[in-house]
Amino acid sequence: MKNFTSLSEIQESIQSGSVSCVSLVEYYLERIEKHKDLNIYVDVFADEALLRAQNIDKKIQTGSAGKLAGMVIAIKDNICFEGHKVSAASKILEGFESLYNATVVERLLNEDAIIIGRVNCDEFAMGSANETSTYGPVKNPCNPKTVAGGSSGGSAAAVAADLCQVALGSDTGGSIRQPAAFCGVVGMKPTYARVSRYGLIAYASSFDQIGPLSKSIEDAALITEIIAGKDSNDSTSSSEPVASFSKSPVSSEKKKIAYLKEYIESPGLDPEIKQNFLKLIDELKAEGHAVEEQTFSYLDVIVPSYYVLTTAEASSNLARFDGAHYGYRSPNAKDIESTYKLSRTEGFGDEVKRRIMLGTFVLSSGYYDAYYTKAQQVRRLIQDRTEEIFNDYDFILMPTTPSTAFELGVKNEDPTVVYLEDIYTVHANLAGLPAISLPLWNSSQNMPIGVQLMASSFKEDDLFAFSKLLMNTSR
Numbered sequence: 001m002k003n004f005t006s007l008s009e010i011q012e013s014i015q016s017g018s019v020s021c022v023s024l025v026e027y028y029l030e031r032i033e034k035h036k037d038l039n040i041y042v043d044v045f046a047d048e049a050l051l052r053a054q055n056i057d058k059k060i061q062t063g064s065a066g067k068l069a070g071m072v073i074a075i076k077d078n079i080c081f082e083g084h085k086v087s088a089a090s091k092i093l094e095g096f097e098s099l100y101n102a103t104v105v106e107r108l109l110n111e112d113a114i115i116i117g118r119v120n121c122d123e124f125a126m127g128s129a130n131e132t133s134t135y136g137p138v139k140n141p142c143n144p145k146t147v148a149g150g151s152s153g154g155s156a157a158a159v160a161a162d163l164c165q166v167a168l169g170s171d172t173g174g175s176i177r178q179p180a181a182f183c184g185v186v187g188m189k190p191t192y193a194r195v196s197r198y199g200l201i202a203y204a205s206s207f208d209q210i211g212p213l214s215k216s217i218e219d220a221a222l223i224t225e226i227i228a229g230k231d232s233n234d235s236t237s238s239s240e241p242v243a244s245f246s247k248s249p250v251s252s253e254k255k256k257i258a259y260l261k262e263y264i265e266s267p268g269l270d271p272e273i274k275q276n277f278l279k280l281i282d283e284l285k286a287e288g289h290a291v292e293e294q295t296f297s298y299l300d301v302i303v304p305s306y307y308v309l310t311t312a313e314a315s316s317n318l319a320r321f322d323g324a325h326y327g328y329r330s331p332n333a334k335d336i337e338s339t340y341k342l343s344r345t346e347g348f349g350d351e352v353k354r355r356i357m358l359g360t361f362v363l364s365s366g367y368y369d370a371y372y373t374k375a376q377q378v379r380r381l382i383q384d385r386t387e388e389i390f391n392d393y394d395f396i397l398m399p400t401t402p403s404t405a406f407e408l409g410v411k412n413e414d415p416t417v418v419y420l421e422d423i424y425t426v427h428a429n430l431a432g433l434p435a436i437s438l439p440l441w442n443s444s445q446n447m448p449i450g451v452q453l454m455a456s457s458f459k460e461d462d463l464f465a466f467s468k469l470l471m472n473t474s475r
Contacts, residue, residue, distance in 0.1 A: 001027045003162045006216040010070040010165065014060060021053035021060070021070055021114065028072050028116055032163050038139045040157045042077055043085060044117040056112050066112035067226065071219075073108060074158045074167040077118045078125055079210065080199035081105050088201045089133035090123045092347030093327040102199020103234065104168060104210050104227040111226055116164055119154030123349045124318065125175055125203045127151050128421040129406075132351040137408055140183055142447055146405035149179030155213045156183040166214045166223055170200055172207045173306055174400075174425025177437035180213050181400035181450025184439040186467075187213045188220045191458050192432035193238040195224070196231035202317040204310035205236075207429045217471060220436070221245035221464040228460075240458045248465040254288045255466060258393040260296040263424060268402045273449055276441045277399055280451065280470075291397070294389055298382050303419055305382075306426040307355075308362050308375035314352075315359030323347065354415065379430050386431045390456040395466060399424050400437040400450035424452060434460050436467055 001019065004010045013019045029046055049072070059065040075081060078088040080098035082105075087093040101109070108115070122132040130138040130153025138153040140146040141161035148157040152169030156179035159167050169176040171189040180187025188211045195210045202208060212223035225245040231237045259281060264274060284291050323329040323343020330342035348356070362371035389396060402423055428435035434457075437450040453470065455463040 004165065006218050007068070007071050007165065007222065008218060014070050021056045022050060024070065024072055025049045025053040025114060025116065028164055031161070032117070035141070035161050035163060038141060038144065038157060038161060039136055040119055040138055040154050040161065040163060041074070041117045042087075042089070042120050042135050042154070045084065045115060049114050049116045052114050056114065059112065066110065067222065068108060068111040068113040071113045072116050072165050073113050074117055074119045074155060074164040075105065075115055076121050076152050076155050076167070076169045078121060078170060078201040079105060079118075079168055080201070081115060081118070084118065086118065086201065087134070088124045089121050089135055090348065090352065091134045091328050092321045092323075092343070094347075096327050098199075100199065103196035103231045105199065107227050108223075119158050119167060121154050121169075122151035122175075123352050124201065124314070125151040125170055125172055125208075126314070126351050126355055128174070128178060128418050130154065130179070131408070132349050134349065139408070140405050142184060143405065146407055146447070147182065149182035149405065151175040151179075152213065153179045156180050156185055156187065159183070159185045159213050159215060166212055166219050168210060168223075169213050170203075170208055170210050171429065172203050172310060173422045173429050176211050176213060177400050177425050177435060177450070177452060178421060180437040181439070181448060182405040184442075184448030185213050185215060186217060186220045186439065187211070187437040187450075188224055189428060189435050190224055190228060190460055191238070191434045192429075193236050194228050194240070194434070194458065194460065196227075196229075196234040196237045198231055198233035204313035205317060206313060207310055209429075217464055217467045218246060221248060224460060238458070243461040245461050245464050248461050248468075250468040250472065251462075251465040254290070255394040256290045256292070256392065257284065257395045257397050258292055258294040258389050259397045260299075261293050262296050262299040263398050266299065266402065266423070268420060268423065269399060270403045272443050273399050273401075273403070276449060277451065280440070281397070292393075294393075296385060298378065298385065299423070301378050302382065302426055302430065303423055305375040305378040306422065306430055307358070307419060308371050309379065311355045311359030312363050312372050313359070314355050315363060318348075318352070318356055321347065351415065382427070383431045386427070386433065387456070394455070394462065396454040398427075398452050398454070400452040401425075404443050404445065404447040404449060428454050433457060434463055436463055438467055438470055440470065
């Protein structure tokens with residue numbers, strides 16, 4: 001069976017009789033087994049997916065199937081699926097089964113998507129390389145010696161290796177877009193509050209957002225359209241109307257696009273990525289778009305402020321995993337105090353413990369104003385400056401990552417080096433804005449390079465429309 005590039009292509013093949021939902025699921029199950037060495041899936045729902053495929057094939061025959069009939073999807077291991085294990089790739093949630101569906105899962109199932117399994121990720125979505133997982137690191141299908149990116153590395157790798165058509169990930173500071181860039185797929189982070197977080201195991205609640213990783217803009221747009229919208233289970237979800245993103249035509253208007261001087265001049269930016277980026281700017285100008293340089297003076301503080309705020313929120317959110325209620329409990333615990341101490345010490349990995357301790361520190365008496373309050377003030381400055389740019393421009397264009405995928409294990413010793421991998425992606429999360437990573441180029445080492453496009457709040461339809469044009473421009 002061929003590697004389908006979009007759901008529309010799959011559905012055309014189903015209508016012609018050349019494939020069925022059952023044959024699609026069988027195809028993906030064979031490939032998952034064949035590529036086990038990449039360590040992408042942590043659980044495969046083989047029997048369930050095949051049974052669901054049979055039922056959807058019947059619905060297709062009667063003309064009653066949903067919009068996603070034929071779509072085989074993987075979900076990140078921090079999204080709840082009723083009756084299935086969910087662990088956020090952590091020992092502390094060992095053996096835990098979800099009692100309910102995340103809203104995004106419910107909406108996908110209502111449109112006849114087939115969920116084939118849950119995929120690996122960084123523990124509690126904390127990481128930029130998918131190396132902090134209790135299940136071990138995910139390998140990049142483009143080069144198994146390199147990382148897949150994080151934290152949604154399993155989601156990106158599953159799509160890149162053709163082990164599903166689309167995967168859901170979560171993005172707190174680039175966790176969809178960075179692995180998408182490393183693996184050469186499309187990665188979309190919607191506006192904060194556009195998609196319900198109900199059923200997503202929280203890392204940092206004012207940053208987290210669920211979104212799709214896909215092979216095409218069309219599939220990313222359709223999935224976003226289906227999972228977006230107000231949810232009574234999530235009081236922070238927006239009631240902003242959801243447009244028909246999947247019907248957004250290729251943008252034909254000439255746009256005003258900003259790129260940020262400090263981002264392009266950053267010494268950490270790979271020269272080859274910079275060269276491709278500048279070439280794209282020239283191409284867009286040649287097509288009649290206004291592409292202009294803007295200054296953004298907060299680059300040096302963007303990553304520190306992000307980590308102060310997210311670790312503070314993580315310190316609070318992860319307090320519920322204590323060994324007393326569910327998940328892992330230390331066999332050496334003797335009383336309530338030792339239950340808490342030992343279960344959390346043994347259950348959490350090093351990176352999660354590091355971030356919990358950092359978050360607890362910045363929230364502590366005597367340090368709250370110096371760190372947490374200051375970081376909130378910086379966040380406001382970043383939001384204000386970004387909106388100021390959007391008063392004059394339709395989009396902000398920037399690299400997705402400062403480098404292509406790096407080798408497994410090489411950045412483990414110094415966590416701050418890995419934190420700087422987020423330098424171009426945390427901007428959208430701090431500002432709460434939609435951003436998409438597009439796989440436009442390959443490096444001289446034949447590794448994917450992504451470019452990132454950011455729009456103003458709730459402008460996903462414009463983002464998808466212009467992304468289609470960008471994909472055409474790069475080719």
